[in-house]
Amino acid sequence: MPRARPGTEHAGTEHAGKVALVTGAAGGIGRAVVYALAEAGASVAAVDLDAVALEELERTAREKGLSVVSCSADVTSAAQVESVISAVEEQLGPIDQLVSTAGILRAAPVLSLTEEDWEQTFAVNTAGVFRVSTAVARRMTQRGHRGSIVTVASNAAVVPRVHMAAYSASKAAAVAFTKNLGLELAQHGIRCNAVCPGSTDTPMLRSLWEDESGPAHSLDGVLSEYRVGIPLGKFATPDDIADAVAFLLSDRAAHITMHDLHVDGGAALGR
Incomplete structure (x- = not known):
């Protein structure tokens, strides 16, 4: 269950009347x-492959009085x-509003990556973003409908990782696709941005930890892997990332497009 979100003058109304679609919603x-968008008043379509997790969501x-419908795809x-x-x-x-969070991670040395690893990673993380973003944007432009699109990427997009x-x-x-999309859709009033998380306390991060030293290595860095730690000294929570996404979707970010916002505690050293 997500944390109780801190109240602000925007809570419950910031996304009121909006229809949002979120992919990777079970992650x-x-x-x-x-939850962030629904609690701020949006009607949210939660999309994921995991139908069971979607039903529970x-x-x-x-039960919390939120407008959320599940859609397996x-x-x-x-x-x-x-x-x-x-x-x-x-x-x-x-x-x-569209948020693409669907993603997979196939961790392996470059010379051990299989064709299937490479192709499946791009099929979800890149081609999936292309398919969903263009399908939604096409409908927005056809009806002259302003909107906002956010792609959840990673700070790994700019920092090599072993x-x-x-x-x-x-x-x-x-990220590059999202910025190009934003350039072409700007004339229609459609904003496209990316949120790039660093190490976030999710099952994906935990899957990288081989033993009890995993969390410390993620926080402190590993010199032999040319990886710095997290200057703020803590992992992001999923809510930290959701807050950034909700901001970029909102009217408070009305003049922001083609931007990649890093939410990583400084791990990419401001890149």
């Missing part, structure tokens, strides 16, 4: 984004993407 960051959200399938977006707009109305070549390359491509 740690995606789930936090769903929808049930829990509705595979972002690697153009047909499923088109189908789920059409269904969401039929049920909730035109999509105002054993993360496919992941880093896929996230760098996703």
Whole structure:
């Protein structure tokens, strides 16, 4: 269950009346984004492959009085993407906000990466972003509908990481795509930005820890792997990332587009 979010003058109203679609909604960051937007008044379509986790998310959200509907779909399938977006707009109305958080990590030395590792990583992390973003943006432009798109990438997009070549390359491509999309959609009033988390307390991060020293290595860095630690000395929470996403989607970021916001405690040293 996500933490009780701190109250602000915007809470409960900032995204009121908006329709949002979030991919990767069953994951740690995606789930936090769903709650952040729903708690701020949006009607949220939660999309993920994990139908069971989505049902639990929808049930829990509705018990809290939030407007969340679950939609199982595979972002690697153009047909499923088109189908789920059409269904969401039929049920909730035109999509105002899109957040792509769906992603996978295949950690391995470069020379041990398989063709399948590489292709599947790009199929989800990059091509998935392309499919969902263009499908939503096409509908926005056709009806002259302003909107906001956020891609959740990674600070690995700008900092080389040992054993993360496919992941880093896929996230760098996703950021570049999002900025190019933002340039072309600016004339339509559609803003496109990326949020680049660093080490965030999610199952994906924990999967990289081989023993009890894993958390300390992530926080302090590993010299032999040319990896600095986290200057703020703590991991991000999924809510930290969700707050950044919610800001970029909101009218408070009305003059921000083609930007990549790093939420990593300084781990990328301000890059």
